[in-house]
Each structure stands twice: as structure tokens, then as C-alpha cells.
Amino acid sequence: MSANECNADRIYCGSCTQVVVCNYNKDIIGSFDCGAINPKSPYCTNKGECSNSAQPECIQKSDLCPTTNKFYPVPQNCSESVFCDSEKFSTVVSSPSSAHIFNSKSQSWSLRQSVDDCFQIDCMSAEHQNKWYAYKPNPRLSIFCGIYGAVTFECDGIYDVFNESKRLCEFSCATEGNFPVKGSSNRYYSCLPTTSGGLQKFEYSCLGTTVFNAKTMLCENNVGA
Numbered sequence: 754m755s756a757n758e759c760n761a762d763r764i765y766c767g768s769c770t771q772v773v774v775c776n777y778n779k780d781i782i783g784s785f786d787c788g789a790i791n792p793k794s795p796y797c798t799n800k801g802e803c804s805n806s807a808q809p810e811c812i813q814k815s816d817l818c819p820t821t822n823k824f825y826p827v828p829q830n831c832s833e834s835v836f837c838d839s840e841k842f843s844t845v846v847s848s849p850s851s852a853h854i855f856n857s858k859s860q861s862w863s864l865r866q867s868v869d870d871c872f873q874i875d876c877m878s879a880e881h882q883n884k885w886y887a888y889k890p891n892p893r894l895s896i897f898c899g900i901y902g903a904v905t906f907e908c909d910g911i912y913d914v915f916n917e918s919k920r921l922c923e924f925s926c927a928t929e930g931n932f933p934v935k936g937s938s939n940r941y942y943s944c945l946p947t948t949s950g951g952l953q954k955f956e957y958s959c960l961g962t963t964v965f966n967a968k969t970m971l972c973e974n975n976v977g978a
Contacts, residue, residue: 764801769811772801792845805844815843819894819907824860826888828896828903831855831871857891876903887915892925910935926952931970941965941972 759765759775767773767784774783787803788795796807817825818837827833827845834855835843848854848862854871856863865871872889874881876898888894888905892914897904908915908922912932916923924932926944929952934940939959944952959965959972966973 762800766797766799766801766808768797769807770795770797772797772803774801792847795845812840812842814841816902816904818843819905824855824857825905826855826857826890826894828874828876828888828905831873857888857894874898874903885915885917885920887917893922895922924954926954928952931965933965933967933970938964939972941970 759773759779759781763775763777765773765775770787772785772787773781774785776782786795787797791803794803794805796804796811798804798806798808815835815837817827817835818841819825821837821839821841824834824836824846825843827835831854832848832851834846834857836846837843852865853862854865863870870890874886874896876882876896881898882900884898886896886898888896893908893911895906895908895915895917897906906915910922910924912924912927913922914925915921924934924942926942929944929946932942932944934942934956941957941959943955943957945955947953962975963972964975965971
């Protein structure tokens with residue numbers, strides 16, 4: 754059978770997302786991508802029908818899903834998000850209107866106030882290939898642009914943000930107060946206000962035999978010692 758010959762009925766799935774159309778002579782006379790016709794039904798199922806659900810053999814974990822049961826941004830389109838289910842399979846969700854963009858911190862849609870509110874990265878562009886970016890609207894997230902597109906990562910610590918120059922997650926002061934140093938029982942960060950209105954990070958060690966209590970955010974006697 755040649756590459757231009759049909760292997761099924763006059764209409765069938767050529768791939769997980771492509772519909773192939775044939776004539777009675779079993780010649781392929783055309784094809785189209787389901788997502789290009791209707792973004793809400795990007796998968797080809799059954800006998801060439803476009804659907805919002807993929808066939809079992811077509812379901813793959815999404816590289817845009819660092820964790821489960823949560824919404825994440827679509828890096829190249831701030832008017833879309835993906836919902837990552839318990840298996841890290843993703844479903845694209847579009848903005849309710851052109852005036853709204855996805856807000857990953859609030860897990861909802863926000864009104865676009867300025868052009869800068871929309872942060873997008875085209876990972877298929879040559880200038881972005883093999884580079885790592887902090888997702889500026891929520892720097893707990895980072896985007897690596899690989900040869901197959903964007904891969905999303907999320908910092909483990911709730912106070913951590915991604916440092917582009919170091920290519921790693923590190924603690925950052927978001928509010929004033931004391932915070933634990935990951936992996937240490939007696940060290941902590943203290944976030945103090947500056948004269949310019951920002952916050953500066955200082956690192957301290959608890960004195961004597963005291964340890965840092967992550968609940969009270971204070972150095973206290975080690976009861977188990």
C-alpha cells in the first residue's frame with residue numbers, strides 16, 4: 754500500500770489529532786487537524802470524528818503539568834490555561850473574553866490592565882530554544898524551552914521563586930517576617946523592610962540548643978533534645 758493510499762474507510766484518523774479524507778479509489782484526497790477546526794475538540798476519534806476526548810492510546814502526560822489537579826499557564830498564549838488532572842493529562846481552557854488573561858496565583862481569570870500583564874514565550878522560536886525563563890506573573894513557575902516546545906516546572910517551597918541566572922529555585926521575601934531554611938533545623942531567614950519600601954533577606958542561626966519552629970516562626974527549646 755502506498756503512502757497516498759487509504760488504509761480504512763473514506764474518512765479515518767491519520768493520527769491522534771488528524772482526520773484523513775479518501776475517495777472510493779482509496780486515494781488520500783485531503784486531511785485536516787481537528788484543533789485547527791475547533792480548539793475545544795482537538796482529538797480524532799472513531800471514524801474521523803473530532804472530539805474533546807482523546808482515545809486511550811493517544812493520551813500522554815503533558816509537559817505543562819508539573820503537578821496534578823491544578824491549572825497552569827499556556828506559555829505561548831496568556832489567554833489560555835491547562836487543567837492538569839490526577840494523571841497529569843491536560844485540558845486546554847480558553848479565556849472567557851479577549852479582555853481577560855490567566856492568573857496562575859489566583860487560579861482564575863483576571864482583567865488585563867496593560868500589555869505587560871500578558872506574559873508569553875514562544876518556545877518554538879530559535880531565539881528561545883534551550884533557555885530557561887522565570888514565569889514573571891508567578892515566579893514560582895519556570896518555563897524551559899526545549900526542541901519539542903515548553904516544559905513547565907514549579908518550585909517546591911511555597912516561598913521559593915525561580916532564579917534565571919542560577920537556574921534554580923531559591924527563597925525570596927514576599928512578606929515581612931521569619932521563615933525556615935529548607936533542610937536546616939536551626940537556621941532561618943528574616944525578611945525586613947528597607948528604606949526604599951522593599952524587603953531584604955537576612956539569614957540567621959538559632960542560638961545555643963534552640964531550633965527554629967516553623968509554626969511559630971521563632972527559635973525555641975528543642976523539646977526532644
